[in-house]
Amino acid sequence: MVAKILIVAEHAGGKLNPSTAKCVACASSIDGAQIDIAVFATDGAAVAAEAAKIQGVKTVLTVNNAANAEPLAAVLAPQVVAVAANYTHVFGPSTTFGKDLMPRVAALLGVGQLSDIAAVEGAYKFRRPVYAGNAIITVEAPQDKKLVATVRTASFQAAAQGGSAGVEVANVSASLPSHTRFVSRSAAATGRPDLQTAARVVSGGRALGSADNFKIIFSLADKIGAAVGASRAAVDAGYAANELQVGQTGKIIAPELYVAVGISGAIQHLTGIKDARTIVAINKDTEAPIFEVADIGLVGDLFTVLPELERVAG
Amino acid sequence: MIDEAFGGTVLSKILVGLKRVVDYNVRVRVKPDGTGVVTDGVKMSINPFDEIALEEALRIKEQGATTEITEVIVVSIGPADTQQQLRTGLAMGADRAILVQTDSPVEPLAAAKIFLQLVEKESPQIVLLGKQGIDDDNNQTGQMLAALWDRPQATFASKVELEGGKAKVTREVDAGLETIEVDLPAVFTTDLRLNEPRYVKLPDIMKAKKKPLDTVVIDSLGVDTAPQFKTTKYEPPAARSKGIMVKDVAELVAALKQKGLA
Numbered sequence: 001m002v003a004k005i006l007i008v009a010e011h012a013g014g015k016l017n018p019s020t021a022k023c024v025a026c027a028s029s030i031d032g033a034q035i036d037i038a039v040f041a042t043d044g045a046a047v048a049a050e051a052a053k054i055q056g057v058k059t060v061l062t063v064n065n066a067a068n069a070e071p072l073a074a075v076l077a078p079q080v081v082a083v084a085a086n087y088t089h090v091f092g093p094s095t096t097f098g099k100d101l102m103p104r105v106a107a108l109l110g111v112g113q114l115s116d117i118a119a120v121e122g123a124y125k126f127r128r129p130v131y132a133g134n135a136i137i138t139v140e141a142p143q144d145k146k147l148v149a150t151v152r153t154a155s156f157q158a159a160a161q162g163g164s165a166g167v168e169v170a171n172v173s174a175s176l177p178s179h180t181r182f183v184s185r186s187a188a189a190t191g192r193p194d195l196q197t198a199a200r201v202v203s204g205g206r207a208l209g210s211a212d213n214f215k216i217i218f219s220l221a222d223k224i225g226a227a228v229g230a231s232r233a234a235v236d237a238g239y240a241a242n243e244l245q246v247g248q249t250g251k252i253i254a255p256e257l258y259v260a261v262g263i264s265g266a267i268q269h270l271t272g273i274k275d276a277r278t279i280v281a282i283n284k285d286t287e288a289p290i291f292e293v294a295d296i297g298l299v300g301d302l303f304t305v306l307p308e309l310e311r312v313a314g
Numbered sequence: 315m316i317d318e319a320f321g322g323t324v325l326s327k328i329l330v331g332l333k334r335v336v337d338y339n340v341r342v343r344v345k346p347d348g349t350g351v352v353t354d355g356v357k358m359s360i361n362p363f364d365e366i367a368l369e370e371a372l373r374i375k376e377q378g379a380t381t382e383i384t385e386v387i388v389v390s391i392g393p394a395d396t397q398q399q400l401r402t403g404l405a406m407g408a409d410r411a412i413l414v415q416t417d418s419p420v421e422p423l424a425a426a427k428i429f430l431q432l433v434e435k436e437s438p439q440i441v442l443l444g445k446q447g448i449d450d451d452n453n454q455t456g457q458m459l460a461a462l463w464d465r466p467q468a469t470f471a472s473k474v475e476l477e478g479g480k481a482k483v484t485r486e487v488d489a490g491l492e493t494i495e496v497d498l499p500a501v502f503t504t505d506l507r508l509n510e511p512r513y514v515k516l517p518d519i520m521k522a523k524k525k526p527l528d529t530v531v532i533d534s535l536g537v538d539t540a541p542q543f544k545t546t547k548y549e550p551p552a553a554r555s556k557g558i559m560v561k562d563v564a565e566l567v568a569a570l571k572q573k574g575l576a
């Protein structure tokens with residue numbers, strides 16, 4: 001049986017999120033899979049054109065509806081269900097967008113959902129982390145049911161550009177609820193690289209001590225063209241914004257370089273960075289668990305190390 | 315039940331899910347034979363996100379003013395020992411507890427169906443669940459319940475404001491913070507910044523012993539709980555190769571250069 005996979009595109013401001021190309025990469029590792037992407041938007045033409053360029057995609061479907069101006073799971077889910085009828089698999093990214101939406105889709109379809117696919121072993125066999133990444137499980141899904149899943153974006157390299165999929169407008173008739181309404185979104189326009197896709201990330205922890213001190217993290221990051229991350233402790237304390245939290249319950253990332261500054265290395269944090277190519281740890285405590293996973297460790301006071309590093313780096 | 319007092323819809327009950335999980339401080343290890351993780355003799359606790367959910371429910375009830383919550387009910391699906399976590403929930407301030415007893419693992423869809431049964435029986439205005447269990451890290455049950463119930467979901471909540479029959483919920487999303495408005499009844503799932511759960515005091519533990527804790531046999535709910543997914547293997551994560559320690563910034567930069575990173 002050929003796997004027919006529908007991927008729900010994530011997009012904002014008329015731009016496709018890189019998580020979509022990562023879902024395509026995941027789907028492409030299923031032998032013989034036929035991959036389509038669905039774009040739900042008010043006018044999805046621009047996003048669909050971008051999606052059509054991802055290699056491995058056969059058709060991009062656009063579902064245009066004024067109700068799709070903002071990605072509300074309750075509004076999108078019935079439409080995804082309608083489009084999903086002809087597919088064996090429905091994938092979304094394990095970003096907050098996908099985590100919000102895909103379980104709702106699955107439940108409407110009357111099936112379970114597989115979270116955070118980290119590796120493909122077959123069309124119905126996957127590996128995924130549990131217990132904050134302390135265990136990797138192999139999971140088999142039933143072949144007689146539609147498989148709804150989220151893809152752990154840190155585990156896949158975005159599928160290459162250069163494709164030329166067909167774009168079709170799909171008409172979907174689904175009754176959409178009005179019980180959920182978008183009010184506002186505050187996204188800090190920082191001009192810095194996006195944490196989820198950045199090649200380099202500098203993260204600060206509780207040791208920074210204040211939002212003001214945390215500026216030295218931003219400053220080093222800017223010097224080396226990195227995104228900024230933070231531990232939960234730093235976010236809880238208000239030194240850094242919530243969207244910067246890296247870890248089990250924040251963002252799972254896989255940069256080329258991760259610099260952990262004044263972060264102890266709790267398991268919940270480490271699970272967010274274990275796919276990083278090179279981890280650098282700066283911590284004044286020789287015994288800090290972060291040194292167990294660091295490729296390069298430096299024991300020292302961050303407040304003397306960082307200014308020095310900033311002077312010579314970049 | 316919805317009271318029509320105070321000239322408008324007044325909220326009644328909040329249902330809170332409490333999952334029993336391996337405590338977050340435990341370093342979970344895979345069994346040598348790959349059939350699961352070691353849970354024998356391991357400390358079990360309320361899933362931290364569920365503790366936040368209960369705290370929020372209690373605060374909503376305590377606020378009183380515009381919202382009248384008469385009852386906070388904690389619900390868990392799990393083995394008999396889960397009574398411990400429910401008692402802790404009662405000690406925190408919940409009014410009563412329901413244990414849906416089972417020794418088998420229950421997948422999120424089945425859990426959502428069980429919650430739906432209880433929702434139909436109790437008619438809560440709000441169901442508060444943690445965004446994810448720190449065991450399976452699934453992040454599904456709240457969304458699934460909302461779908462089956464055909465009601466709104468406000469996931470990853472960091473702020474909840476109730477106004478009449480509506481709620482304004484701020485959500486932690488990848489881009490930052492998003493605010494949505496939902497009609498009640500609705501399902502909320504909690505994120506870390508929603509609140510800081512209270513500590514349980516000794517007298518409250520004593521008082522909690524007298525609060526009602528009903529046990530429901532899972533089969534009596536008529537829900538199909540047969541698992542859809544089969545876990546065939548547990549493995550420890552791949553270990554990272556041993557790193558080096560450098561003594562100063564100059565050495566650090568040299569090491570980065572060697573890796574082509576500086």
Ligand SMILES: Cc1cc2nc3c(=O)[nH]c(=O)nc-3n(C[C@H](O)[C@H](O)[C@H](O)COP(=O)(O)OP(=O)(O)OC[C@H]3O[C@@H](n4cnc5c(N)ncnc54)[C@H](O)[C@@H]3O)c2cc1C
Binds near residue numbers: 230264303362363
């Ligand atoms: C349900 C749940 C979910 C969680 N999810 C996450 C998550 O997603 N991400 C996450 O990060 N955490 C998460 N946590 C929290 C996690 O358990 C830790 O509490 C947190 O990661 C600690 O942050 P930290 O390393 O900044 O602080 P600490 O553990 O306090 O470490 C601070 C470090 O700074 C060092 N230090 C202090 N001063 C200096 C100095 N001057 N120079 C250099 N080093 C210094 C100290 O030696 C120490 O190692 C979660 C916890 C729970 C219960």
